[in-house]
Amino acid sequence: MVHTAFITHNDCSKHDMGDFHPESPARLGAINDRMIAGGLMPCLEHHEAPLADRRQIERVHSATHVENIFSASPRRGMVHLDPDTAMNPHTLTAALGAAGAAVLGVDLVLQGKAQNAFCGVRPPGHHAERDRPMGFCFFNSVAVAAAHALEHYGLERVAILDFDVHHGNGTENIFRNDPRVLFCSTFQHPFYPYQGADTVSDHIINIPLRAGTDGAGFRDAISERCIPAFDAFSPQLILISAGFDAHREDPLAHLRLVEADYAWVTGAMVTLAGRHCGGALVSVLEGGYNVDALGRSVTEHVRMLAGV
Ligand SMILES: [Zn+2]
Numbered sequence: 001m002v003h004t005a006f007i008t009h010n011d012c013s014k015h016d017m018g019d020f021h022p023e024s025p026a027r028l029g030a031i032n033d034r035m036i037a038g039g040l041m042p043c044l045e046h047h048e049a050p051l052a053d054r055r056q057i058e059r060v061h062s063a064t065h066v067e068n069i070f071s072a073s074p075r076r077g078m079v080h081l082d083p084d085t086a087m088n089p090h091t092l093t094a095a096l097g098a099a100g101a102a103v104l105g106v107d108l109v110l111q112g113k114a115q116n117a118f119c120g121v122r123p124p125g126h127h128a129e130r131d132r133p134m135g136f137c138f139f140n141s142v143a144v145a146a147a148h149a150l151e152h153y154g155l156e157r158v159a160i161l162d163f164d165v166h167h168g169n170g171t172e173n174i175f176r177n178d179p180r181v182l183f184c185s186t187f188q189h190p191f192y193p194y195q196g197a198d199t200v201s202d203h204i205i206n207i208p209l210r211a212g213t214d215g216a217g218f219r220d221a222i223s224e225r226c227i228p229a230f231d232a233f234s235p236q237l238i239l240i241s242a243g244f245d246a247h248r249e250d251p252l253a254h255l256r257l258v259e260a261d262y263a264w265v266t267g268a269m270v271t272l273a274g275r276h277c278g279g280a281l282v283s284v285l286e287g288g289y290n291v292d293a294l295g296r297s298v299t300e301h302v303r304m305l306a307g308v
Helices: 026-037 063-072 091-110 141-151 169-175 215-233 259-276 291-306
Strands: 004-008 044-048 079-082 085-087 116-119 158-162 181-188 204-209 237-242 281-285
Touching: 004 091, 004 291, 026 291, 044 091, 063 091, 085 091, 091 116, 091 141, 091 237, 091 281, 116 291, 141 158, 141 169, 141 237, 141 281, 158 169, 158 215, 169 181, 169 204, 181 215, 204 215, 215 259, 237 259, 259 281, 259 291, 281 291
Parallel strands: 004 044, 004 116, 116 281, 158 181, 158 237, 181 204, 237 281
Antiparallel strands: 079 085
């Protein structure tokens, strides 16, 4: 029997940007607690991620960016890269572990060792552009995973769904000129990072949603624009930038999704993966800042991946 892999790295819980920062270690603790309470842990195959190596990171980031992150890493204390994004002594290995988890997820599903995978990691990655960190993100883990599938396994078509409430500007920036990647992002607009609403591209599908959009509006957007595009593209692998900050209880944003909406969109992606690529799907945690809602939402997401 082929299982769902749950991948993390120990240092993901040690990256800490201060007591009042919403992107906190408590997020992973809440996910862990809720998945244990839901009886989900025994249904999963647990993996500790290796660190991504620089060659894997530099498929999607400039050598200058990578060097800047490595050299900014502090021995003690905290160093800010922008007002929202800071490094402590564990941030570098956490970010490398997050990207390494996404790479391992691709390895497991493409080698038939797992049906699909969820990477319960932080820092998130989807705001990190080719040349700069941004918005709590250092290395773009989902982009590193896509590039690994394309370059190491020779895949020709990888589709990425980003349902985080914020536009996946980093992923768009990295794959803007690469039609081997179909990128679909749903996001509150106008809202941080104030990008994506006027992109014109045949392989980038940006779906801006007004503040207050609920699950019905979200499901319509996915059904009408994302699913037909994925069907036409026929991906060999599906990746998800799984942010849960479009939840109605999230403190940073203003959409109104609930756990059932995350279960629904996950089921839709599992169905698409079954139709086009033997079920190959890797999901990587991005945002989600009400830790209780995050724990509940991730549990439903992983439950759908594992089919339990
Ligand atoms: Zn977000």
